[in-house]
Amino acid sequence: MSEVQQQGGGDKKGGKVRSKKQSTRIDMTPMVDLAFLLLTFFMLTTTFAKPKTMEIAVPEKPKDNAPKPPEVNEKRVMNLILGDKDKVYWWMGITKPEVNTTTYSKDGIRKVVLEKERDVAAIMRGLGKDPDKFPMVILIKPVDSSRYKNFVDIMDEMKITKAPIYALVPITADDKALIKDK
Amino acid sequence: MVDLAFLLVTFFMLTTKFAPEEPVQVDMPKSHANFRLPDTDILLLTVSKDGKVFFGMDGKFTKQTLLTNMGNAHNIKFTPDQINRFAVLPSFGLPLSQLQSYLDMEADARKAIIQPGIPADSLNNELADWIIYSRLANPKLRIAIKGDLDTKFPVINKVIETLKSQDVNHFNLITNLIAEPGVNEPDNK
Numbered sequence: 001m002s003e004v005q006q007q008g009g010g011d012k013k014g015g016k017v018r019s020k021k022q023s024t025r026i027d028m029t030p031m032v033d034l035a036f037l038l039l040t041f042f043m044l045t046t047t048f049a050k051p052k053t054m055e056i057a058v059p060e061k062p063k064d065n066a067p068k069p070p071e072v073n074e075k076r077v078m079n080l081i082l083g084d085k086d087k088v089y090w091w092m093g094i095t096k097p098e099v100n101t102t103t104y105s106k107d108g109i110r111k112v113v114l115e116k117e118r119d120v121a122a123i124m125r126g127l128g129k130d131p132d133k134f135p136m137v138i139l140i141k142p143v144d145s146s147r148y149k150n151f152v153d154i155m156d157e158m159k160i161t162k163a164p165i166y167a168l169v170p171i172t173a174d175d176k177a178l179i180k181d182k
Numbered sequence: 183m184v185d186l187a188f189l190l191v192t193f194f195m196l197t198t199k200f201a202p203e204e205p206v207q208v209d210m211p212k213s214h215a216n217f218r219l220p221d222t223d224i225l226l227l228t229v230s231k232d233g234k235v236f237f238g239m240d241g242k243f244t245k246q247t248l249l250t251n252m253g254n255a256h257n258i259k260f261t262p263d264q265i266n267r268f269a270v271l272p273s274f275g276l277p278l279s280q281l282q283s284y285l286d287m288e289a290d291a292r293k294a295i296i297q298p299g300i301p302a303d304s305l306n307n308e309l310a311d312w313i314i315y316s317r318l319a320n321p322k323l324r325i326a327i328k329g330d331l332d333t334k335f336p337v338i339n340k341v342i343e344t345l346k347s348q349d350v351n352h353f354n355l356i357t358n359l360i361a362e363p364g365v366n367e368p369d370n371k
Contacts, residue, residue, distance in 0.1 A: 035188055038191045039194065051357075052215050052356070053218070054217070055354055056352070147331060147334065148211060149211040149331040151338060156214050168342075
């Protein structure tokens with residue numbers, strides 16, 4: 001490209017030195033290589049999936065002089081036990097509980113919650129109470145061996161089913177005895 | 183094509199935010215929650231699979247205030263150098279007594295350390311102090327918990343109880359979005 005012009009002695013036109021027209025094209029290969037290298041680097045390091053978050057609100061710690069919480073008809077209480085090995089145990093009420101087992105899938109706990117919510121609404125209507133004011137109460141009780149995933153799943157289901165009242169409560173010895181042989 | 187390549191380079195350069203270094207690998211659970219976590223004013227409590235709690239916060243200046251206050255409360259005098267190093271520390275899980283020697287280490291040596299996690303038991307709850315002083319340093323702080331799929335619930339509960347004892351009744355659980363709506367996919371565990 002830039003070799004020195006060898007001037008011969010015998011020029012025809014009076015020996016006028018003319019600079020040779022340089023080509024305006026430059027070799028872009030290295031630059032493009034670099035561009036692609038950077039492109040690949042940034043593409044691979046970018047984190048696209050921004051973390052999403054689930055908002056959780058827990059009740060305040062009760063003050064010492066706080067009034068006693070209102071009593072709840074056991075017919076509208078649903079107990080959900082987050083068990084070992086991704087199992088969910090559930091039953092309604094306290095007296096004569098019928099323990100059922102289900103899973104965290106769409107056809108599992110979600111169906112149960114929605115179904116029971118309807119049942120509770122019907123019962124409340126039968127008792128002459130407004131089901132909107134006396135909705136189902138869900139008590140979520142994780143056992144010690146349940147995983148964090150189970151907790152997130154159940155909170156997610158609560159959001160999806162729009163369960164009006166749900167609470168995280170510690171599991172009792174009675175609950176443990178109920179699920180023991182399941 | 184070259185134009186396009188440069189366009190893409192510029193795009194990626196401007197949008198890239200390097201993921202902060204994590205002391206532990208955490209496999210996040212999935213949910214349908216679709217609320218994006220804000221980028222700033224976050225206190226991130228990472229809970230690893232084996233139940234260790236790690237503390238991470240953004241904001242260089244708030245972290246400086248935090249460490250100074252934390253040192254005053256526990257009668258530990260941090261040197262200005264240590265405070266500056268702490269301000270750029272992404273996330274850590276050490277009892278306060280070990281923090282000084284950790285901050286004195288070089289970056290390479292730090293990686294080799296296996297961090298025991300921040301004590302959060304009811305007897306020695308340093309986590310509660312960290313939360314109090316970081317909220318004092320930055321009142322706008324939002325608290326997020328990032329737990330592993332397989333973290334046992336009692337550990338998470340311990341963190342939640344600690345938060346509750348500080349009157350933090352609103353917090354966030356960081357999850358990944360489920361691609362397909364309506365299914366809680368079983369993970370291959």
